[in-house]
Amino acid sequence: MRVGVVTRGKYGERLIETIKERSDFEVVSIDLPQFLPDFIEDPEEFVDDLDLDPEFWSSDLIITYSLHPDITPEIAVRAGKGGTQAVIIPGGMGRAGSVPELQKIADRYGIYIEVDEICCTLEECGVEAVDTFAERFGQPVIDVKVEEGKIADVHVTRGSPCGSTWHVAKEIVGRRMEDAPPRAGLLCQMYPCRAVRGGEGGIHASGDLHKYAMERALGLDTELVIADQSKPIKIRGKDLP
Structure with missing residues (x-):
């Protein structure tokens, strides 16, 4: 293509x-x-x-x-x-x-x-x-391997076109399982994410999407809520x- x-x-x-x-x-x-x-x-x-x-x-x-x-x-x-x-x-x-x-x-x-x-x-x-x-x-989809309560490996099935999901996958290894979802959102924003700042969408939505992807990969009960503007x-x- x-x-x-x-x-x-x-x-x-x-x-x-x-x-x-x-x-x-x-x-x-x-x-x-x-x-x-x-x-x-x-x-x-x-x-x-x-x-x-x-x-x-x-x-x-x-x-x-x-x-x-x-x-x-x-x-x-x-x-x-x-x-x-x-x-x-x-x-x-x-x-x-x-x-x-x-x-x-x-x-x-x-x-x-x-x-x-x-x-x-x-x-x-x-x-x-x-x-x-x-x-x-597009919208991030990942698979996660956990060993002894820590993230051991992350495979990106679908990642953000800017490349941030692969950055998250690399940097999140070694983090405790319970810390991984919010850390995934933060790592995306630190990539750096060039989405607009301020308001409910933009960079905040990007972080939420990566947090949600990690929660789903870990089998957690979660729901994605995206601001209308995003x-x-x-x-x-x-x-x-």
């Missing part, structure tokens, strides 16, 4: 590294300027002037760290025209455009669009490209199941 990543400054670089290191997916990328105007009157013209590789848009899955409400919908349009199956938009709705605008794009091109505040909420959705990617990357917004084209 071919994964296309739109980077902007440092954002998207860790995703590319993680995909290359932790999967056999082909990954290609294009770079947007780190500094963009707050308002872009003609996004189509602006993106045209960047002279981006046209082959990029035919990727099976495109993940865009454009982080701009004018540019992101234009990225989705070009992805749809290029034949991609799905577009994943990290960074939250405030930098993605609007749901009605993205819904029109999804309907026009028959694609799936998902807006994630944090990258570690991604799960299967019934779209082949997303499901294939989410077998390896829940994925899933937008399906009208012809998708």
Whole structure:
């Protein structure tokens, strides 16, 4: 599978590294300027002037760290025209455009669009490209081996696209079983997690997801509660199941 990543400054670089290191997916990328105007009157013209590789848009899955409400919908349009199956938009709705605008794009091109505040909420959705990617990357799923009340080994079945889950798996070894869940959440945040600070979601949700993954791996009775702002917004084209 071919994964296309739109980077902007440092954002998207860790995703590319993680995909290359932790999967056999082909990954290609294009770079947007780190500094963009707050308002872009003609996004189509602006993106045209960047002279981006046209082959990029035919990727099976495109993940865009454009982080701009004018540019992101234009990225989705070009992805749809290029034949991609799905577009994943990290960074939250405030930098993605609007749901009605993205819904029109999804309907026009028959694609799936998902807006994630944090990258570690991604799960299967019934779209082949997303499901294939989410077998390896997304909401953390781990297996844990415990010896003498301590974490002896951690296997990552599915990890956060930024790579934080593998960091947690390495650093948590040797911790007491009862300390492991909160420590897993803290280690994720210390990775460092680049999710937004403040409020109930963002970096706090990332920590909670890793804490929950550890609790489940240890067979504990647990429940995951995610703030509304951190829940994925899933937008399906009208012809998708």
